[in-house]
Amino acid sequence: MQARRSVRPGPALAGLLLAAALALTGCSGAADDSGGGNDSAKGGAAQSRNEAAVGPGAGDFSAEKGQRADKPPKATASHIIRKASLTVRVKNVPKALDKVRSVTEDAGGYIGNETTTRDGKGRERTKVVLRVPVASYADVLADLEGTGKLLERTAKAQDVTEQVVDVESRIKSQRASVARIRDLMDEATKLSDVVVLEGELSTRQADLESLLAQQASLKDRTSLATITLSLSETPGKKAAAEDDDPGVLDALAGGWGAFLTMLRWIVVAVAAVLPFAAGAALLVFLWLRLVHPRLTVRRERTPAPTALGPLPTARPAPGSDDD
Template sequence: MRQPTTIRRRPFAALAAAVLTATLTVSGCGAAGSSAKDDSADKAAAAPHQADAKGAVDAPSAAPGTAKGATTKTPVPSQNYVVRTATLSVEAKDSVAAALASARTTVTGAGGYVGDENTSRDSQGLEHSTITLRVPPDSYDKVLNDLAGLGRLIERKVSTEDVTSQVVDVESRIRSQQASLARVRELMSRTTQLSDVVTLEGELSTREANLEALQAQQASLKERTNLATVTLVLSEPEHPASAPPPKKDDGFWESVGNALGTGWHAFYVTLRGILIVLSVALPFAALGLAGWFVFVVVRRRLAPPAVVPDGENVTAEAVTGE
């Protein structure tokens, strides 16, 4: 008799567990003070909140974050957003410093500003400078013409990029992300379960980081479209090589005088060279002569006396006696 009773209660226990789980979920999202007697009413009232919680917690953090059934309308751009860039290579008329001063005056007068600057000299001593300028789009063409007039234009390169679709996409994603954050904060204000609070806080941090990244991208796009970028490369003009003096056609006597002058100069140079060589060699010659004299004296003193034969001595004495 007990076995059928046990079989009948197992489905009831499973159903009760499911109802209890649904009750806890519903009470954590929007019906914290409800009792078990009002399970059916709580489930009906909390169904929309469960959908929001699922969209806010279970959805991937990289998605813009829209709840089920919600639709986002793509905004229509009020204008075209274009990024303009240009590069000008100009050989300055006089000096690079003067051309740089004129470029700064032109850009600031048009409402722009001067960015990075790099000035150097090459192996020939010529000055080169590269400067980055930010110019409003309304004055873009006029500023380019004024900068090209700073000297001889060597190269001009202009490019444009339409980023309207990127701007619209980023704005739409920002609005969706802001709406998603508002829903997550609303759910956090109503939930009482610690596990749900922890999950929602993690999701909130992730979506706040995504929103900040989108806002930074939006600021970068606006900065690039609000001001055009012009890179100006200035170079100093090369100095013309000095021409050799014209060759004169000398006369006869002038040629003779030039030849005598050249010969006298050669004689003077030769004589001066000889005197220089003698002056350098004189101390060594004096030292060598003194050494040779000492050597001769010492050799004579150390040499033995000469031996004379007897016959020669008798003859010498006889000659002396006579």
């Protein structure tokens, strides 16, 4: 009887379990790989959709926006009209005026208006209007105050930035409007249309010129400050004496002044009486030369009366020549 070999199931079962384990491990790795690939695809698709929605260069725009956020906003240039008025008292107006001219010219400005007058006491007074660049406005004011004694000062500043911006915007729009009218005129074929467009062009051109004039005026007033300066002479005053008690020289000066005053009044009185004195002298001369001698002769011929009557006249003797 042949002996049968017995097969042990342990090694076969172990090999089968190992093969199954390897198979399961491979399937799970494949599933993991396929899942990871799907997620990556989904992420890439989402990113592509975001990029497509934002547009190309979105990253650069974000970076540029961050840089712009770091920079401060650009400030609009201010436009200010500056005016000032000064009243200064000086010893000599012409010399002070020469200094004012030199200061103004050195600053790059000019004198717009000048008026000179004199009061009842002969003191000179000058009023000038200066136009100087705004950059030199403060320096010119300081130099003008140093020409003499400052009596009065007023200053005013007016911000016209909004007005300047508004005029510039209106000029831009008006120029575009004029350009459109000209384009329509070039395309017009009817005479009536050309006439209407010419009238409209003339009106808009006039409006544009008015806006340009406003712009020029604002530019002139904002670029050049206006200073009105009044110069007046110092009134003459006698120097006060250091000592209140008058001295010898003061007494002599006072006496001499009184003597001159008296002599002046005497001369005035003599001049006033002289015509009458000349007339009286003429009357006296005529009296002594003509009237008085005749009266004397008449008195000598007339006998003097007595208490008993007039004296008898002597009769001539007989045989005399009187007979």
